[in-house]
Amino acid sequence: MLVCRICKNTANNRIHPAREMMFGTRDKFNYLECGECGTVQIADVPDLAPYYPANYLSFDSNVPVAATLRRRIGARIAGRYLVSGKGVLGKFVAGKRPTLVELYPSYLRNYPLGIDLDSRILDLGCGVGNLLQTLHYYGFRNLTGADAFIEEDIFYPSGVRIYKRRLDEIETSFDLIMLHHSFEHFPDPIESLRQIHRLMEKDSFLLIRIPLINYAWEKYGVNWVQLDAPRHLFLFTEKSFRYLADQANLKVENVTYDSNAFQFWGSEQYVRNIPLSDPESLWNNPGSKLFAAGQMDEWQDEAEKLNARGKGDMACFYLRKV
Numbered sequence: 107m108l109v110c111r112i113c114k115n116t117a118n119n120r121i122h123p124a125r126e127m128m129f130g131t132r133d134k135f136n137y138l139e140c141g142e143c144g145t146v147q148i149a150d151v152p153d154l155a156p157y158y159p160a161n162y163l164s165f166d167s168n169v170p171v172a173a174t175l176r177r178r179i180g181a182r183i184a185g186r187y188l189v190s191g192k193g194v195l196g197k198f199v200a201g202k203r204p205t206l207v208e209l210y211p212s213y214l215r216n217y218p219l220g221i222d223l224d225s226r227i228l229d230l231g232c233g234v235g236n237l238l239q240t241l242h243y244y245g246f247r248n249l250t251g252a253d254a255f256i257e258e259d260i261f262y263p264s265g266v267r268i269y270k271r272r273l274d275e276i277e278t279s280f281d282l283i284m285l286h287h288s289f290e291h292f293p294d295p296i297e298s299l300r301q302i303h304r305l306m307e308k309d310s311f312l313l314i315r316i317p318l319i320n321y322a323w324e325k326y327g328v329n330w331v332q333l334d335a336p337r338h339l340f341l342f343t344e345k346s347f348r349y350l351a352d353q354a355n356l357k358v359e360n361v362t363y364d365s366n367a368f369q370f371w372g373s374e375q376y377v378r379n380i381p382l383s384d385p386e387s388l389w390n391n392p393g394s395k396l397f398a399a400g401q402m403d404e405w406q407d408e409a410e411k412l413n414a415r416g417k418g419d420m421a422c423f424y425l426r427k428v
């Protein structure tokens with residue numbers, strides 16, 4: 107019997123055969139779509155090690171801002187303003203340097219998280235810690251990362267600490283815990299949320315950015331680029347993610363949709379049988395001629411319209427303890 111591992115439903119569940127297309131091995135994996143909560147989940151979790159090769163982290167799309175921006179002092183002053191909205195000088199510097207504002211993570215500004223530059227921040231599934239290095243650049247001082255898949259602990263001169271650690275091995279609590287497109291890789295989502303709950307205090311925030319079952323799944327099915335077989339184990343709907351959070355005594359305070367043109371161009375490539383890592387792929391080759399001029403702008407506009415309607419294929423959830 108086909109059982110949804112999120113809501114236990116057994117009725118009207120469907121199996122979709124999908125292929126590995128990031129590296130283009132085209133190995134086949136079945137995904138189950140729940141007829142009740144809509145979660146799409148891998149039917150059997152395979153040995154995933156071969157699907158995280160050494161170059162996997164180079165697929166990390168975070169921009170290493172620390173390496174590209176030079177004027178550190180300005181960033182610090184602007185950072186104080188960006189995190190709190192306070193400070194005349196910071197406001198002035200931010201006004202003079204729009205790139206500083208653009209590169210500051212919007213999900214930290216879109217919702218009041220009550221954090222300051224001393225807040226204890228954990229990035230779970232942080233890879234080598236590019237985002238934390240970026241936050242350090244803006245003046246955050248208490249930054250920790252954890253990732254079970256890195257080679258070894260990393261201690262940056264900036265003070266950013268990255269531990270090779272599983273969730274259940276982390277013991278201290280944090281003011282803000284963030285998961286940026288890592289939650290969908292966790293084999294036991296409910297247990298993971300319970301473990302995260304353990305690391306939160308009364309006023310702590312949890313920020314989870316994940317792909318979501320939405321318009322792009324309806325349009326592209328198994329060619330949807332964010333299915334990412336077999337690495338993405340669970341693809342939630344907004345409804346099923348809320349249900350899951352509830353099971354872990356967490357409440358969703360806000361949801362912001364943040365999908366972009368990737369849902370279109372990545373999926374269109376898969377329809378054409380072109381892996382993400384293909385030399386012809388837009389991922390490697392920004393000058394690729396795969397798509398007509400202007401197409402990318404149209405897709406970006408379409409993504410923004412989908413986001414406004416709660417139909418984009420990625421969202422940021424803001425959660426607190428019940």
Ligand SMILES: [Zn+2]
Binds near residue numbers: 115140144
């Ligand atoms: Zn279900």
